[in-house]
Amino acid sequence: MKNILSTSFLVFCFLPLYFLKIDLADYGSLNLIDCLILFYLSIFSIYLTDKLKRADFYSFVGRNKNVLLIIFFICCFLLLSFYVNSDKNNSLKSLGVLKSYYFLPILFAIMLVYLIKQRIVRLKKIFKAYLISSIVIVIISLFFILEKNLTYDYRLSSIFSSPNYLAIYISPAILLLLSMVKQKKVKQSKRFLLFLLISLYLIVILFTKCQGAIISVFLLSLFITLPDEKKIKFLLKNNKVKKLFLLFFIFANILIIFGLKPLTDYLDYDPYLNRSSLDSRLVIYEISRDIAFKNPVWGIGPANFQNVYLLNQSSYRPYPQWAVPHAHNNILVLLLESGIAGAALFLSLIYLWLAKMNKQAFKSKSYMLPACLIIFYFLIHGLIDATIWKNDYALMFWFFLIRGTME
Numbered sequence: 447m448k449n450i451l452s453t454s455f456l457v458f459c460f461l462p463l464y465f466l467k468i469d470l471a472d473y474g475s476l477n478l479i480d481c482l483i484l485f486y487l488s489i490f491s492i493y494l495t496d497k498l499k500r501a502d503f504y505s506f507v508g509r510n511k512n513v514l515l516i517i518f519f520i521c522c523f524l525l526l527s528f529y530v531n532s533d534k535n536n537s538l539k540s541l542g543v544l545k546s547y548y549f550l551p552i553l554f555a556i557m558l559v560y561l562i563k564q565r566i567v568r569l570k571k572i573f574k575a576y577l578i579s580s581i582v583i584v585i586i587s588l589f590f591i592l593e594k595n596l597t598y599d600y601r602l603s604s605i606f607s608s609p610n611y612l613a614i615y616i617s618p619a620i621l622l623l624l625s626m627v628k629q630k631k632v633k634q635s636k637r638f639l640l641f642l643l644i645s646l647y648l649i650v651i652l653f654t655k656c657q658g659a660i661i662s663v664f665l666l667s668l669f670i671t672l673p674d675e676k677k678i679k680f681l682l683k684n685n686k687v688k689k690l691f692l693l694f695f696i697f698a699n700i701l702i703i704f705g706l707k708p709l710t711d712y713l714d715y716d717p718y719l720n721r722s723s724l725d726s727r728l729v730i731y732e733i734s735r736d737i738a739f740k741n742p743v744w745g746i747g748p749a750n751f752q753n754v755y756l757l758n759q760s761s762y763r764p765y766p767q768w769a770v771p772h773a774h775n776n777i778l779v780l781l782l783e784s785g786i787a788g789a790a791l792f793l794s795l796i797y798l799w800l801a802k803m804n805k806q807a808f809k810s811k812s813y814m815l816p817a818c819l820i821i822f823y824f825l826i827h828g829l830i831d832a833t834i835w836k837n838d839y840a841l842m843f844w845f846f847l848i849r850g851t852m853e
Contacts, residue, residue, distance in 0.1 A: 447493040452566050454486045454558060457841070458575035462583055462605065462615065464546075464837035479837050480546055483554045490557050506560050510852045516795050517552060517848070520780075523788035524548055524748060531747030543748040543783075547840045555845040559852050569813050569849075573622060576842070580619035581643070587612065587650045602653035610831060613656035614839050617663050617827070618820040620647045624670045625816040662827040666819050682818060688800045691822075695796070698829050699777045703735050727774055727830065730755075734773040738781045745785040772835045776828035779835055796825065799850045820846050 457479065466478040476484075494500045507514060528540050561567040587604040596602055601609040626632065627640045651659055737746060737754055746754050751772055773779050781789040803818060824833045824843045834843045 447489055448566055450489050451486065451493060451561055454554075454561065455567050455571040455575050457482045457486070457554070458572055459579050461576070461579055461838035461841065465607075475542075477546065477837060479841065480550055483550045483841075487550075487553060487557060502564075503560060506563065506852075513795070513798060513848070513851045514556070516791050516798070517556075520784065520788050520791045520795070521548060521552070523784040523791070527745045527747045527784050527788070530744040531750055533747075533750065533753075536750060536753060540747055540749040543835075546837050547748075547835055551837075551841040551844040552848070554841065555848040556852075558845060559849050562849070563852075569817070572845075573813055573816070577619055577622060580616050580647075583612070583616060584643075584646050584650050587653075588646065591649070591653055596653075601655045602650065604650075609654040610656045610659070611836060613651050613654040613659035614827065614831070614833055614836075616647055616651060617659045618816075618823055618842065620644060620651070620663050621666055621670065621819045621823060622816045623647070624667055625819065628670060628815075658827045658830045662823050665826065666823055670815075670819065682803060682815075688803065692797060692800055695825060695829075696793070699775065702731055702775055702829060703738075703778060703781075730774050731778070734775070734778050734782065738778065741782070741785070743785050743787075745782045745788070748783045751779075751782055772832040774831050776825070776832060776834055779832050795847065795851065799847055802851055802853075817846050817849060821850060 460478060460482065464477045464479045467475040468477075468481065469475050494503055524544060528544060532540070558567060558572070562569055583604065587602060590596070590602060590604050597609060602612065603609045604612050606612040606615070623640050623644050627637055627644075632640070651663065733755055734751075737751075773782055777789055777792070780792045799821065820842070824839070824846075827833050834840050
C-alpha cells in the first residue's frame with residue numbers, strides 16, 4: 447500500500463485531462479481526476495486499517511483540528527446551501543461541483559499532506575509532476591499559435607475551453623521556474639534553460655490576453671526577483687506585512703462587491719463606449735452582489751449561479767456575454783455557494799495560512815517559497831476571476847493552502 451501511495455503525486459501530471467470522463471448515465475459522470483483521487487483515497491483507507499498507522503493519522507488530525515474544523519464547516523455550509531436550494535433540474539450539476547471542486551480535492555489534499563509528513567510522498571515530486579504537465583501544455587499551445595488556432599476574439603485557449611483557464615493553469619509554473627532561477631546552486635546552463643522555458647510560458651500567457659493572470663504573475667515576479675534573498679524571507683515572515691496583505695485582500699474584495707458601481711457612476715463610466723471584458727465584469731459583480739444580498743444566509747447553492755443570474759440579468763444593462771458559470775471572484779463564489787458563514791470561514795482559513803507562514807515558508811528552501819507564492823497568485827488573481835472553480839486548479843489551490851496551514 448505504501449508503494450502505491452508514494453505514486454499519488456502523479457495526479458498532478460494528469461490535471462489538464464479532467465475533460466476525460468466516465469459517463470454514469472443518469473448519475474452524472476466521473477472525470478479522470480476524480481477517478482484517480484478516489485483510487486488513492488481507497489488505497490489510503492486500506493492503509494489506515496493498520497492500528498499503528500491509524501493511531502498516527504489520528505495524532506495528525508488532532509494536531510490540526512482547528513484547520514480541519516474550519517474546512518469541515520465550510521463543507522457543511524456548502525451542503526446546507528445545496529439542500530436549501532436543491533433543484534431537481536440542476537441537482538446533479540450541483541453535486542458534481544461539490545464533488546470535483548470541493549470535497550474530493552480537499553480530502554486528497556489532506557491525505558497528501560499527511561503522506562508528505564510521513565515522507566511517503568515528497569513535495570519536490572509534486573512540483574515536478576505539475577511542471578511536466580504545464581510544459582506539455584505550453585508546447586501544445588505553441589503549436590496552436592503557429593497554426594493560428596485562436597478564439598473568435600484572437601485569444602489562445604489551446605486544449606482548454608477558455609483562454610482564462612489556460613492562463614490560470616500555467617501561471618503558477620512561471621512562479622515555480624522563477625524560484626528555481628533564484629536558487630544559488632543552479633548552474634549557468636540550467637539557468638539559461640529555465641529562462642528559455644519562462645520565455646515560452648510568457649508567450650503563451652500573453653496570447654491568452656488574460657489580464658488577471660498577466661498582472662498577478664508580473665507583481666509576484668517582481669517580488670521573487672528581489673536581489674537580496676533575506677528581504678524575501680523578511681517580507682514573508684513579517685507579521686505587519688502579512689496583516690497589510692490581509693487588509694488589502696479584504697478591502698479589494700469589499701471594493702469589488704460593494705464599491706465598483708458607485709465608483710463607475712462617479713467617473714461617468716459609459717459601458718457603451720469601447721466595450722470590453724470590463725463591462726461584463728462590472729455587470730457580473732453588480733448582479734452577483736444583489737443576488738448575495740437577497741440570499742445572505744444560505745446563498746443560492748453550488749452550480750446554480752448561471753440560472754439565477756440569467757433570471758436577473760434582464761433587469762440590468764446589456765453587455766456582450768450571457769453564459770456566466772460563476773461570479774468571477776473567489777469570495778463572491780463562496781458567498782453565493784455557501785452563504786455568508788462559508789465565505790467568512792474561507793477568510794479565516796486564509797488568515798490561518800498567513801499566520802502559519804512563519805513555520806512553513808522555509809522548511810524546504812527550494813520549494814516552500816513557490817508554494818507560498820502559488821497561493822498568493824490564486825488569491826490575487828481570484829479578486830477578478832474564480833481561481834478555485836475548476837477541477838485542475840481547485841486541487842492545486844486546496845493542496846497548497848492546506849499544506850501551508852497544517853503541522
